Amino acid sequence: MNSNNASSHDFIRDIIDEDTKKNKYEGRVHTRFPPEPNGFLHIGHAKSICLNFGIAEEYNGLCNLRFDDTNPVKEGNQYVRSIIEDVKWLGFDWENRLFYGSDYFNQMYEYAVKLVKSGKAYVDDQTVEEISKGRGTLLKSGINSPYRDRSVEENFDLLLKMKAGEFDDGEKVLRVKIDMSHPNMNMRDPVMYRILHTPHHRTGDKWCIYPMYDWAHGLEDSIEGITHSICTLEFENHRPLYDWFLKELDIYKPQQIEFARLNLTYTIMSKRMLLDLVQEKHVSGWDDPRMPTIRGMRRRGYSPTAIRNFCKRIGVAKVNSNIPIEFLEHYIRDDLNKTAPRFMGVLRPLKIVIENFQEGKTDEMDVVNNPEDLDAGTRKVPFSKIIYIEQDDFMENPLKKFYRLAPGREVRLSNAYLITCNEVIKENEKVTELICTIDPATRGGNVPNNRRVKSTLHWVSAIHALDAEVHLYDKLFTVENPTSQKEGDFKNYLNPDSLKILKSCKVEPAIHNLKAFDRFQFLRKGYFCIDPDTTDENLIINQTVGLRDTWSRILNRGK
Numbered sequence: 001m002n003s004n005n006a007s008s009h010d011f012i013r014d015i016i017d018e019d020t021k022k023n024k025y026e027g028r029v030h031t032r033f034p035p036e037p038n039g040f041l042h043i044g045h046a047k048s049i050c051l052n053f054g055i056a057e058e059y060n061g062l063c064n065l066r067f068d069d070t071n072p073v074k075e076g077n078q079y080v081r082s083i084i085e086d087v088k089w090l091g092f093d094w095e096n097r098l099f100y101g102s103d104y105f106n107q108m109y110e111y112a113v114k115l116v117k118s119g120k121a122y123v124d125d126q127t128v129e130e131i132s133k134g135r136g137t138l139l140k141s142g143i144n145s146p147y148r149d150r151s152v153e154e155n156f157d158l159l160l161k162m163k164a165g166e167f168d169d170g171e172k173v174l175r176v177k178i179d180m181s182h183p184n185m186n187m188r189d190p191v192m193y194r195i196l197h198t199p200h201h202r203t204g205d206k207w208c209i210y211p212m213y214d215w216a217h218g219l220e221d222s223i224e225g226i227t228h229s230i231c232t233l234e235f236e237n238h239r240p241l242y243d244w245f246l247k248e249l250d251i252y253k254p255q256q257i258e259f260a261r262l263n264l265t266y267t268i269m270s271k272r273m274l275l276d277l278v279q280e281k282h283v284s285g286w287d288d289p290r291m292p293t294i295r296g297m298r299r300r301g302y303s304p305t306a307i308r309n310f311c312k313r314i315g316v317a318k319v320n321s322n323i324p325i326e327f328l329e330h331y332i333r334d335d336l337n338k339t340a341p342r343f344m345g346v347l348r349p350l351k352i353v354i355e356n357f358q359e360g361k362t363d364e365m366d367v368v369n370n371p372e373d374l375d376a377g378t379r380k381v382p383f384s385k386i387i388y389i390e391q392d393d394f395m396e397n398p399l400k401k402f403y404r405l406a407p408g409r410e411v412r413l414s415n416a417y418l419i420t421c422n423e424v425i426k427e428n429e430k431v432t433e434l435i436c437t438i439d440p441a442t443r444g445g446n447v448p449n450n451r452r453v454k455s456t457l458h459w460v461s462a463i464h465a466l467d468a469e470v471h472l473y474d475k476l477f478t479v480e481n482p483t484s485q486k487e488g489d490f491k492n493y494l495n496p497d498s499l500k501i502l503k504s505c506k507v508e509p510a511i512h513n514l515k516a517f518d519r520f521q522f523l524r525k526g527y528f529c530i531d532p533d534t535t536d537e538n539l540i541i542n543q544t545v546g547l548r549d550t551w552s553r554i555l556n557r558g559k
């Protein structure tokens with residue numbers, strides 16, 4: 001992890017500096033973010049988005065959004081739409097440079113014809129299994145396909161027929177002719193085209209042969225004039241193949257640079273596994289607030305700023321690592337502390353009747369919305385004869401270090417009055433109600449004659465309160481690395497307590513003015529936001545994160 005300050009340089013920027021200094025690519029910097037539209041974006045993608053768009057911005061360059069849509073079987077429009085929305089929401093702008101790999105199908109086909117005509121590609125009749133077996137292993141050379149020496153004319157004729165739909169799925173493929181004993185397995189005559197009689201979300205029925213990722217990806221970057229093609233480490237040993245294609249075709253060559261993928265503790269970062277969680281209903285959908293997807297995080301209350309700051313600070317590296325999830329949480333607290341208005345909400349209510357407060361009267365308190373941002377102004381918070389506090393802010397027989405409310409003890413109600421508990425009402429041994437008095441001279445938190453109170457509680461007025469359903473979240477998994485456990489599937493490590501629903505919470509009336517996704521702090525409780533499933537009858541509030549920042553304690557240790 002890069003722990004230097006945010007503007008610190010990394011190896012990718014070093015390469016770009018060197019290239020621009022040497023006037024490689026005429027000093028241009030042009031990157032791209034190339035998602036495959038086969039799932040929703042997650043925080044790992046956010047890292048790549050921030051990196052590519054961020055670099056373009058820093059170097060006065062450009063960044064394209066390009067859908068790598070070469071596999072019609074798994075891809076679809078709903079994913080395209082959601083990715084567009086998510087990249088925008090993160091705050092990035094591709095201007096008029098929204099592209100699709102499928103826009104280049106003609107061009108790619110022309111390139112393939114060129115390779116066929118120069119004897120560098122051939123049509124293979126073997127099955128997928130035969131091809132896979134023939135590739136050999138890391139220790140054993142592959143063997144040449146019996147169809148490898150077809151003539152140029154025969155290959156071209158067969159390719160035309162493949163394209164014209166004369167063969168069934170899987171009957172034939174087009175392969176590049178490189179070297180079946182190459183030490184890099186990716187160079188052992190990889191497949192360029194396969195037959196799929198499947199309509200494509202953009203090209204419809206026009207094509208029944210589709211390019212393989214390794215054939216298409218480098219071409220897409222070349223066609224768009226990308227200068228620095230930034231990708232994750234697993235593509236490092238595909239680079240020789242991409243470069244081979246570009247050299248044979250004698251076309252523009254971008255510089256590919258690989259960096260380590262983002263992994264976070266206590267979650268997973270693979271679209272396939274995330275889809276599994278959705279399909280098996282372990283979560284409510286791609287936007288479940290426990291998911292590491294952009295949509296999930298947005299619904300949980302994460303802000304684009306927090307995600308961008310996090311991505312900037314983790315930096316880029318050449319070695320895979322696992323970033324603590326607390327580090328991400330630190331960035332959301334950091335942002336919300338500055339920007340989120342404060343409200344009061346009681347999650348587990350305990351009723352208090354104030355004996356010396358007039359029935360039916362409302363006392364409106366002036367309360368600062370955000371002490372970190374005085375421009376955020378003040379609001380009126382109603383106080384009345386019956387209020388709620390948290391159940392755990394009262395103990396009938398207080399333990400030694402419990403400073404909150406107890407019989408005979410005086411504490412402060414935030415921005416209201418000092419209050420003393422006179423009587424505890426119980427039903428079946430359970431405390432159901434407290435009878436208290438307030439000191440009218442302490443209105444607004446004023447403490448006369450230096451009386452000492454050891455704690456300040458949040459509260460809401462019963463008749464003014466809104467009922468709310470609050471969703472509390474915990475880690476999605478019980479172990480740091482759910483995918484690398486010795487035993488069992490990653491789903492065996494799902495945290496059964498990752499969602500707790502509290503039904504009869506009481507929150508202050510100002511919450512009514514908020515709309516879906518609005519973020520705020522509940523005093524002493526943490527950061528929250530309004531869930532988009534909220535209706536007039538059912539107010540749903542998601543907890544983003546609690547107030548306690550373990551990461552900043554780690555950072556401050558030893559200081």
Ligand code: ATP
Nearest residue numbers: 034035036044045047048231232261262269270271
């Ligand atoms: P997944 O493994 O989740 O299926 P993917 O790599 O198949 O992801 P793509 O749609 O191909 O998903 O990813 C688009 C871009 O995002 C690629 O350039 C990829 O390198 C990058 N990316 C994907 N996952 C991560 C990650 N965890 N960290 C950093 N970059 C990532």
Ligand code: MG
Nearest residue numbers: 034035036068
């Ligand atoms: Mg990919």
